[in-house]
Amino acid sequence: MNPVLGLFGGARPIVGMIHLRPLPGSPSGGDLETALDAARADAEILTSAGVDGMLVENFGDAPFAKDRVPPTTVAALAIVCRELRRDHNVPFGVNVLRNDAEAALSVAAVTGADFIRVNVHVGAAVTDQGVIEGRARETMLLRRALGSTALVFADVGVKHARPLGAPGEGDALVAEARDARRRGLADALVLSGAATGERADPADLVRVRKALDDTPLFVGSGVTAGNLAEFWAVSDGMIVGSALKRDGDPRSPVDRERAREMIEAAARLRRVKQTT
Numbered sequence: 001m002n003p004v005l006g007l008f009g010g011a012r013p014i015v016g017m018i019h020l021r022p023l024p025g026s027p028s029g030g031d032l033e034t035a036l037d038a039a040r041a042d043a044e045i046l047t048s049a050g051v052d053g054m055l056v057e058n059f060g061d062a063p064f065a066k067d068r069v070p071p072t073t074v075a076a077l078a079i080v081c082r083e084l085r086r087d088h089n090v091p092f093g094v095n096v097l098r099n100d101a102e103a104a105l106s107v108a109a110v111t112g113a114d115f116i117r118v119n120v121h122v123g124a125a126v127t128d129q130g131v132i133e134g135r136a137r138e139t140m141l142l143r144r145a146l147g148s149t150a151l152v153f154a155d156v157g158v159k160h161a162r163p164l165g166a167p168g169e170g171d172a173l174v175a176e177a178r179d180a181r182r183r184g185l186a187d188a189l190v191l192s193g194a195a196t197g198e199r200a201d202p203a204d205l206v207r208v209r210k211a212l213d214d215t216p217l218f219v220g221s222g223v224t225a226g227n228l229a230e231f232w233a234v235s236d237g238m239i240v241g242s243a244l245k246r247d248g249d250p251r252s253p254v255d256r257e258r259a260r261e262m263i264e265a266a267a268r269l270r271r272v273k274q275t276t
Contacts, residue, residue: 013052017241019059025072049259053091108150121154136184154186192220197242
């Protein structure tokens with residue numbers, strides 16, 4: 001079985017987001033204990049509801065560093081991830097915004113996280129932090145040097161960004177996906193909408209799936225309990241954040257009822273799969 005699918009037991013996983021409150025050293029002047037307490041509360045609700053995995057990111061640190069976060073951020077993330085990893089026995093990932101794969105891999109190596117998410121793994125993108133260039137070679141060399149088994153989930157057509165230097169002919173999204181997988185050696189790909197919480201386009205997933213039918217493909221934004229079925233047949237898993245939060249606001253705490261509804265919707269789809 002593919003390592004990514006094996007990580008989640010072969011099921012199409014619902015991976016719940018832990019959007020951290022501002023951390024020490026952030027522009028908002030965050031506090032570690034406040035962020036940790038909120039993360040613990042969110043993680044407890046997510047795992048009690050039955051999510052198949054969790055992904056932690058420093059969402060509250062906006063405006064984000066472009067590609068290197070300060071050492072205080074790495075230290076704080078390591079503490080938070082270690083605590084959550086110790087308390088919850090589900091596959092666990094880390095994303096260091098905006099695009100610090102070195103920090104993410106380092107945190108994963110010392111906390112036992114199972115995967116990292118990288119927003120710009122190959123190519124380049126114009127973002128609200130400026131032009132970000134992929135560092136796939138450095139990331140994969142570091143993974144080897146650290147002896148890490150953390151899987152790399154690479155965004156394709158990442159949200160809050162526009163690709164730079166897209167090919168003049170052909171499908172730019174598919175070309176980026178091929179590069180991320182074949183040349184960047186990403187273990188899984190993530191396709192999202194244009195911004196946080198915005199719905200991904202199922203047609204985009206179909207195009208990438210057709211071109212790369214051996215590649216685990218995750219939906220990175222806009223999945224709700226109501227539209228989950230649309231993505232079920234065209235993806236291998238869903239990373240869900242805003243839809244699980246109070247009032248659908250990613251800055252708010254996880255809502256217990258929203259989380260329950262999402263997991264129940266996934267359970268219904270799994271039962272249909274088993275009976276067909």
